[in-house]
Structures are given as structure tokens and as C-alpha cells.
Amino acid sequence: MEKITIVGAGLAGSLLSVYMAKKGFAVDVYERRPDMRKAAISAGKSINLALSVRGIHALKEVGLYDEIKKISIPMYGRMIHSIDGVTQFQQYGKDNSEYINSVSRGDLNKKLMDLADEFRSVKFHFNKRCMGMNLDKNELYFHDELTQANIAVKSKVTVATDGATSPIRMEMLKIPRFDFSQEYENYGYKELHIPPNDDGSFKMETNALHIWPRGSFMLIALPNMDGSFTCTLFIAYDRSLGGNASFEYLDTREKVSDFFKENFPDALEIMPSLLEDFFGNPTGTLITVKSYPWCVDGKLAMLGDSCHAIVPFFGQGMNAAFEDCIYLNECITNSPGKWNDIFNNYQQMRKANTDAIADLAQENFVEMRDLVADPRFLLEKKIESELYKRFPDTFVPKYTMVTFMRIPYSTALNRGKIQASILHALSDCKSSIDEIDWTAAETLVKKELAPLNY
Numbered sequence: 001m002e003k004i005t006i007v008g009a010g011l012a013g014s015l016l017s018v019y020m021a022k023k024g025f026a027v028d029v030y031e032r033r034p035d036m037r038k039a040a041i042s043a044g045k046s047i048n049l050a051l052s053v054r055g056i057h058a059l060k061e062v063g064l065y066d067e068i069k070k071i072s073i074p075m076y077g078r079m080i081h082s083i084d085g086v087t088q089f090q091q092y093g094k095d096n097s098e099y100i101n102s103v104s105r106g107d108l109n110k111k112l113m114d115l116a117d118e119f120r121s122v123k124f125h126f127n128k129r130c131m132g133m134n135l136d137k138n139e140l141y142f143h144d145e146l147t148q149a150n151i152a153v154k155s156k157v158t159v160a161t162d163g164a165t166s167p168i169r170m171e172m173l174k175i176p177r178f179d180f181s182q183e184y185e186n187y188g189y190k191e192l193h194i195p196p197n198d199d200g201s202f203k204m205e206t207n208a209l210h211i212w213p214r215g216s217f218m219l220i221a222l223p224n225m226d227g228s229f230t231c232t233l234f235i236a237y238d239r240s241l242g243g244n245a246s247f248e249y250l251d252t253r254e255k256v257s258d259f260f261k262e263n264f265p266d267a268l269e270i271m272p273s274l275l276e277d278f279f280g281n282p283t284g285t286l287i288t289v290k291s292y293p294w295c296v297d298g299k300l301a302m303l304g305d306s307c308h309a310i311v312p313f314f315g316q317g318m319n320a321a322f323e324d325c326i327y328l329n330e331c332i333t334n335s336p337g338k339w340n341d342i343f344n345n346y347q348q349m350r351k352a353n354t355d356a357i358a359d360l361a362q363e364n365f366v367e368m369r370d371l372v373a374d375p376r377f378l379l380e381k382k383i384e385s386e387l388y389k390r391f392p393d394t395f396v397p398k399y400t401m402v403t404f405m406r407i408p409y410s411t412a413l414n415r416g417k418i419q420a421s422i423l424h425a426l427s428d429c430k431s432s433i434d435e436i437d438w439t440a441a442e443t444l445v446k447k448e449l450a451p452l453n454y
């Protein structure tokens with residue numbers, strides 16, 4: 001049985017181990033943390049995640065989606081909370097058949113591991129921190145966090161799924177002509193909590209992703225299965241950028257309390273543990289990583305955040321990592337045993353697309369924190385949805401292309417730019433959708449866009 005080593009048993013590594021076992025490989029997965037199914041450890045960054053079509057497709061391929069569906073909460077749109085407490089619902093898709101799903105990161109990871117454990121050919125090695133590798137010797141080096149022993153492991157074929165701070169990627173830096181960039185946002189995030197009502201029911205609309213857009217900062221909330229919401233506050237680090245809406249400024253309980261009273265009064269009422277959460281939970285960083293190449297000879301490939309970490313504003317990081325698994329699996333099918341071809345084909349299929357979703361995710365931060373409350377943006381959204389109705393094969397909203405379809409992210413990015421300019425031209429000097437000249441709109445759409453081949 002041919003052997004594959006996977007470094008990192010997070011979301012992508014655990015899913016990949018199932019794909020590989022189904023292909024008939026013996027799979028060794030090395031993970032620096034303890035087994036999260038046994039130890040009471042947090043699954044790391046963000047408690048819940050938005051799962052959409054690309055990720056769902058992968059879960060369907062490995063036969064896990066029905067299980068995950070049971071622990072997912074559909075979110076049909078954004079619920080925008082204005083400062084005076086008025087809420088407005090903005091549907092994500094054309095109707096309720098298009099939605100994203102709130103799912104617990106930890107539960108999803110555990111279910112993927114459980115599925116992998118059903119294959120006798122998969123072996124997880126927990127508490128093994130990867131310290132590096134030697135590609136000439138086909139060796140990986142681990143530190144056992146329990147025994148403090150250092151271990152060398154032979155591996156001919158390795159896939160690194162060791163996340164945004166990937167130690168394997170650090171090794172790649174030694175390779176000639178390896179391109180690498182990492183860009184930290186000047187914003188960080190803090191996870192906060194809205195508990196359920198005493199009877200276990202939700203304190204706000206369940207089937208929505210709640211957003212409190214405040215221009216240069218925002219609060220969001222996603223529902224959990226236990227009736228609670230996990231909120232995430234995104235604000236600047238430095239006072240010079242964010243003023244009072246900055247981690248630097250918000251350094252006392254009084255300041256945090258006043259900040260919420262001023263900016264999120266409706267949320268504050270239902271956040272009894274705000275101050276404990278704010279000062280007890282870590283401040284998360286937001287990073288975009290781009291790298292190339294992702295593979296070396298037929299020996300090593302990187303996958304998921306290790307080669308393309310993105311900011312979370314399109315809810316696509318995990319979905320993109322799961323899509324990597326779909327494509328890598330397909331490349332294995334197409335060139336059995338030829339690892340050099342497999343890894344090269346996989347990176348050629350994915351690189352431009354993960355660069356595209358990185359850009360889309362950065363753009364979407366501005367849309368989420370600011371534009372969703374802007375009248376011109378709202379008018380453009382109305383025009384967009386009308387154009388989608390009139391030309392369903394040609395004018396497909398960017399959000400739909402990214403979230404509800406599996407077309408390449410690069411196509412979504414390129415068409416999204418053209419569509420944005422059409423919407424901008426049509427909404428110019430208009431205050432209502434009734435003022436739109438639909439004949440001119442049709443001419444513009446047909447001139448600028450070919451039907452989407454999907």
C-alpha cells in the first residue's frame with residue numbers, strides 16, 4: 001500500500017485523510033495538538049464557520065454531508081442592525097434554496113476525524129509538532145509534546161495542511177525562486193458571546209448572519225446549535241487608525257462598556273458576559289498568505305491555509321481548502337502514481353483561483369463593514385437582483401458565483417469587476433430602481449458580458 005504523510009489534522013488535513021484512504025493509500029496524519037475528541041481544547045480560531053457549496057461538495061464526495069447538515073444552521077441572508085436597533089434583512093440568494101450554513105469548527109473537525117478513523121489505513125499521531133523537513137532525505141522532523149522526544153519520519157509523499165503559520169512553508173523558503181508574501185490586516189478580531197434564552201431559544205433571528213456595520217469596524221454574529229450566537233468584533237489595532245474603535249484604546253472595562261453602549265446598544269443588552277469575554281479571549285490576527293510553488297518534485301505539496309490563508313470576510317477559507325482536496329483527488333485519479341504530474345496539475349488548477357478568493361475576501365471586508373448600510377450600495381443590490389432575474393445565465397451576482405456555485409474563483413473575480421462597473425453606471429444619479437432604463441441596461445449587459453458557461 002503506497003503511503004502518504006499529512007502534516008496537520010485541522011479541517012483540510014482531516015478531510016484529505018479521508019479522500020486519500022478512499023483512494024487506497026495508507027495515511028499517517030501528524031498533528032501538534034492533542035486529539036480534540038478527547039481533550040477539552042478549543043479548535044483554535046473562530047468557534048463557528050460558514051459552510052457553502054464548495055465545501056459541501058467535498059463533504060458530499062466523502063459521504064459526510066448528511067451528518068454535517070444535521071449540525072448546521074441555514075443562514076438565508078444578512079440581518080443588518082443599525083445603530084438605533086432597526087434591523088433589515090438582505091437575502092443572500094435568489095430564494096431560500098440558496099443559503100450558507102453555520103457550523104461548529106470543532107464538531108466538523110471531530111466528525112472528519114471520526115470518519116477517517118473508520119479506515120484502518122488512516123493513523124493519527126497527536127501531540128507531534130512538525131519542526132521541519134529534509135526533502136533530499138525524504139524526512140520529516142517532529143517533536144513529541146508529551147515525551148519531549150524528537151522523531152524523524154521517512155516520507156516519500158507529503159501533503160502539508162499545517163495552517164496559516166505552516167512550518168513546512170518555512171522550509172519552502174529555502175528553495176530557490178520560492179515566492180512568498182504575508183500581509184497582516186491592521187484589524188484584529190475578538191470573539192464574544194450571546195447566550196440563549198432560559199428555554200434554549202435564540203435571542204435574535206436564527207437563520208441569518210447578523211451584522212452591525214459601523215463604517216470602519218463591525219460586529220457579526222453566527223448562530224450555534226445550542227441557541228447561542230458567537231459574535232466577532234473586527235476593529236483596528238491602533239488608535240491612530242481606529243480612534244476609540246481600536247484594541248489600543250479599549251483597555252478598560254468602562255471604555256469597552258461605553259463603546260458598546262454607543263455603537264451596538266441592542267447587542268449589549270443580550271451580552272451579559274461581554275467584559276469577561278473581551279478581556280478573557282485572545283485577540284485574533286487576520287492574515288493573507290500567498291505563495292508559489294506549492295509543490296516540490298513529486299515529494300511535497302501544500303494545501304489549504306498553509307499556502308493560501310485568506311481573511312474571513314467571504315467565509316471561504318475552509319471552503320477553498322476543501323475545494324483544494326477535491327482537485328488534488330481529481331489529479332490523483334487522472335495521473336495515478338505520477339506524483340510530480342499530480343502536484344503540478346493541482347497547483348496549476350488552484351493557484352490563480354486561490355489568489356482570486358484572497359482578493360475577493362479583502363474587498364468584501366469593505367462591503368460588510370461599510371457598504372451594506374450605504375444607500376447607493378443598496379440600490380445597486382436591487383439592480384443586481386433584477387438583472388439576475390432578467391439575465392439569469394449572464395448576470396450572476398458575485399456573491400452567488402462565489403458562494404452558491406463552483407465556478408473558478410478567478411472567473412467570479414473577473415466577472416464581478418465587470419458587473420460592478422455596470423451597476424455603477426446604471427445607478428449613477430439614481431435614487432430608486434424605478435428610474436432605471438432597462439433597455440439601456442440590457443444593451444450594456446450584452447455588450448460587456450458573455451453568458452456564464454456553467
Ligand SMILES: Cc1cc2nc3c(=O)[nH]c(=O)nc-3n(C[C@H](O)[C@H](O)[C@H](O)COP(=O)(O)OP(=O)(O)OC[C@H]3O[C@@H](n4cnc5c(N)ncnc54)[C@H](O)[C@@H]3O)c2cc1C
Pocket residue numbers: 007008009010011012013030031032033045046048049050051128129130131161162163164165166167189232284303304305306310312314315316317318319320321
Ligand atoms: C475568524 C475566522 C473566521 C473564519 N470563518 C470562516 C468561514 O466562515 N468560512 C470558511 O470557509 N472559512 C473561514 N475561516 C477560514 C478557515 O478557518 C481556514 O481557512 C481553515 O481552517 C483552513 O483549514 P486548514 O486545515 O488549512 O488550516 P487549520 O484549520 O488552521 O489547520 C491546521 C492544522 O495544522 C496543525 N498544525 C499547525 N502547526 C503544526 C505543526 N508544526 N505540526 C503539526 N501540526 C501543526 C494545527 O494544529 C491545525 O490542526 C475563518 C478564519 C478565521 C480566522
